[in-house]
Structure formats: structure tokens, C-alpha cells
Amino acid sequence: MDQEVIRLNNVSLWRRTQEEFSYDLKRTVISFLQGKYIKPAKKQVLKDVNFVVKSGEKIGIIGSNGAGKSTLLKVICGILDPTFGTVRVRGNIAPLIELGAGFNMEMSVKDNIILYGVLLGYSKEEMKTRTNEILEFAELEEYGEVPVKALSSGMKARLGFSVATDVKPDILILDEVLSVGDAKFTHKSRERIQSLWEQSSTILFVSHSLEYVKDLCDRCIWLNHGEIAYHGNTQEAIKLYLDSVGVKEYIRPPSAL
């Protein structure tokens, strides 16, 4: 059980800041001709991040907006490559993502399920066998052949949730808690998250709901301006984080997992 599943060695990431970039060929060429071309600036978003996650650990990542939490998850998922340092991941890793808006409206519900399944890394054949299960969970059995544009927004959200959570990963990545649908489905979706939580041995959990982090995570990483400011005991991390932002006590938000 003590196997290392994620290891980050001195990971630093520099990203081009989008605001400074012109996206414009005409302007770039003109500024080149005038000799005014400036190389786009880069900003360091992650500084020397080091940590190891062992199999079975549930780790919370906290920090203020823009501290680099989601960026860190993207680096771990392999969406972004670190500028310096190395990232090693063993086992399959599944991010829980919001698919709601990403569906192809013209295509049928079934085809969308297969499309997203394949994008997420499953084979087409496998997705075909799983389509019915997913439809059943989303309570959209009668809508299999209907184009997605015919679904109500709530149904789309249910479909998105069902596709995204129909995974059995070794490492689960949760960026805020997903909860969708009407009263009945909200209950169901919480159960699904719960069971994913129990099934997946290793979890990385990014959240602003510190209460959940406190309840659910064994260890916690506090990211501050792209650096690990504290790494260790969850209670301690939350206390230090709250102190740093000048909040005395954390107030529980009006929703629950």
C-alpha cells in the first residue's frame, strides 16, 4: 500500500500571460518591422513544487484564487508540461470534469457518451457496452437516440455528470465538488461521489470548502503564489491558510457533500 503513485520533483512552471499577448499577426508583423517587438512575458505560476503521494492517501489542496491549485492538477494530469522538474504518475488518473457545455448538440446522446468516453481514454468498444449503464444512471434511457440539443439543461447536466463519474481510476482528481440536477438526482450524485471516494484509493481534492477538506483529507497542501507554503497536517494547514488571509474562523458554506 505504501507505493508511490505521484512524485513531483522541483516542478516549476512558467506560463505566457495571456493578457499581454496580441493574438494578432498583423500587429506582430508591424511591430517587428518597427523594431518594437517584445518577446511575450512569462510568469512563474508554480515554484519548486515537491511532493510525493503514496497509494491510498487522500490529499487536499487549498489556497486562495490564483494560487495555482488547478494549474498544479493540470500538471499532474499531464495537460501542462512543467518547465523545470519532473512529474511521475503511476496508474490511471481520472479528472472529474464538467462536461455539460462540451457536448455536441447535433449528435445523439449515445454518440456523445461514446465520444466523451473515447476522449477520456476508453476504447470505443468498451464505451458501447457501458452506454446503457450511463444512460440508466442519468435516467435518460428513453433519450438515447435524441440529439443533445433536445435535452433540458438539467438533463444535460445529469448526462455530463454520469459520463464524467463513470470511471474507476486509481487516482481521482476532484476540482471542487460536482453536484447537479433535481432533488432526486442531487442525492444520487452525492452517493456516486461518495462511492468514488471510497473506491479510489488515492484522491487529490481541490476545494474552497475547507470543512470537507478537514473531514475528508489525511494530508493537506497549502499553495500560496505557486509555492507550497505548508504541507502536512490538515488542521494545521487550514489554520495557517486562514491566518494568512486574515479570517479568524471558517464559516461553513450552506451546502453539504
Added chain:
Amino acid sequence: MILTRKKTLMMWEKLPFSNDIERYWQLLSVLVPQNLNTRYRGSFLGVYWSLLNPIIMTTLYTVIFGTTFASYFGDSIINYMFAAFTGLLVINFYNSATTQALSSIVINGDLLNKIKLPLPVFPLSMIAANIFQFIVGSLPLLIIVTLIKTHNILFVFSLLLPFSALVLVCTGIGLFLSALFVFFRDLGYFYEIATFIVWITSPVFYPSEIVPARVQPFLYLNPLVPIIESLRQISLDGTFPEFSHLMKGFLSGIVILTLGCLFFRKVQSSFMDLL
């Protein structure tokens, strides 16, 4: 089962080459139908709409230029019509494949920010969708023309040679454009001018003989010219295409594809900062 799939996703570079191909194949097998579906709103017959444009254009060219240029085509307006049609098929394939590839990475930016996917798969899926469309839509017509003109099934198969050169050219340019578009979102306007230059320098509606001899060598800088010429030699003259034309077509295809790939690989690491 699920485990092995996911590993392909995460440990991309560590696994043998065959798994990469398998993953690309899986992705293309869902992305290509999606592209076609979006374009034709689910109707399979929609593919044939893509023939409407070359047929109307051929008719117009024939009506306007047919009598003037017929002398260059053995005094036959029909020959002129077939020549214009084959040229248009090539130009249309080139235009739609490269223009669609251009925006392919940018329009999938949201997706790429959520799921790790091999970046080249998006321009490639656009090229593949156009290949499919060509095979279903234009190729049957081209085969009929070839059979009428040559009465020889062998020439039908040799149509594949210039067509593969065309695919190489389009893939290279598509990769190049899709990468450049990430950086320069106004590229579309400039590329419209470029496609116009490619179109007007290709002897589609005029015989290349009317171009002044001094200018003619420059026409061959256009990679589509040798491809159109060899396609015409096969389907209209019923001769095996001149070796030099085919060579030029393939050579420019390979050079363009290599340059496109190299450029794409060089800049793809900075894509995610801009999507």
C-alpha cells in the same frame, strides 16, 4: 481493461509506438464522424452537397470559357469540362481540408484544458473527414469520368497516386496552419488570400499553355499544379502520369508534411498557455 487504456493516456511517451497509433485511431474514429455530423446535420446524403459546388462551378466555367479554351483540349468542350471538374475537385479538397484544420486546435481549446489529448489529432481529424468525404462524394464521379475516357480499370487505381500526394500536402499545411492559428487568431484573413493565390495559380479553368513561358516555371511552385496535371493525365488522357509530375507532387507533399510536423512539434508546448 480500463487500466491499460488510461495508462496510454498518462504515460504517453513511455509506451511503445503501437499504443500511440491505437489511441490516435480510437480518437479519429470518434472525431471524424463528429466532424461530418456537425457539417451535415446527421444526414448521410449531406456529403453529396459537397459536390454541388464543383458541379456548379464546372458548369459556369464551361459556359463562360469553354468555347475559348476548347482548342487547347483537342477542340472539345466536353474535354474542357472534365479538365475543369478534376481541377476543381483538387482545389476544393485542398481548400476545405486546410481551412477546417486551421481552427481545429483553437475550437477545441476548452476540451484540451480538461483532458490530456494528443494535439495533432485535431487537425488530422479534419483532414480525415475530408478524405472520407472525397471518397464518398467526389471519387465515384472521378472514377466514372476515368472509365468513360479510358475504359481501363487500371487507371482508376492509379488515381490514388496523385490523391495521396494531395493528402500529404494538405496534412502538412493543415498541421502548420492549426499551430500558427493558436498564436495568430487573425490568420484566417491572410489565409483566404493565400488560398486565392493557390487557386488562381492552379490551371483549373484555364490551360497552363496560355501562361507566358517565363511565368510558367513559377506556377510549379504551387504544389497542387503537378497533382492536378497527373490527375488529368490519368483520368482524361488515359496515360500513365508523367513520372516527373508525380515525383514533384510527392516530393512537395513529403517536404511540406515534414516541415509542418517539425513546426507543430516545435511550438506545441506553448499551445496550452494560449488556449
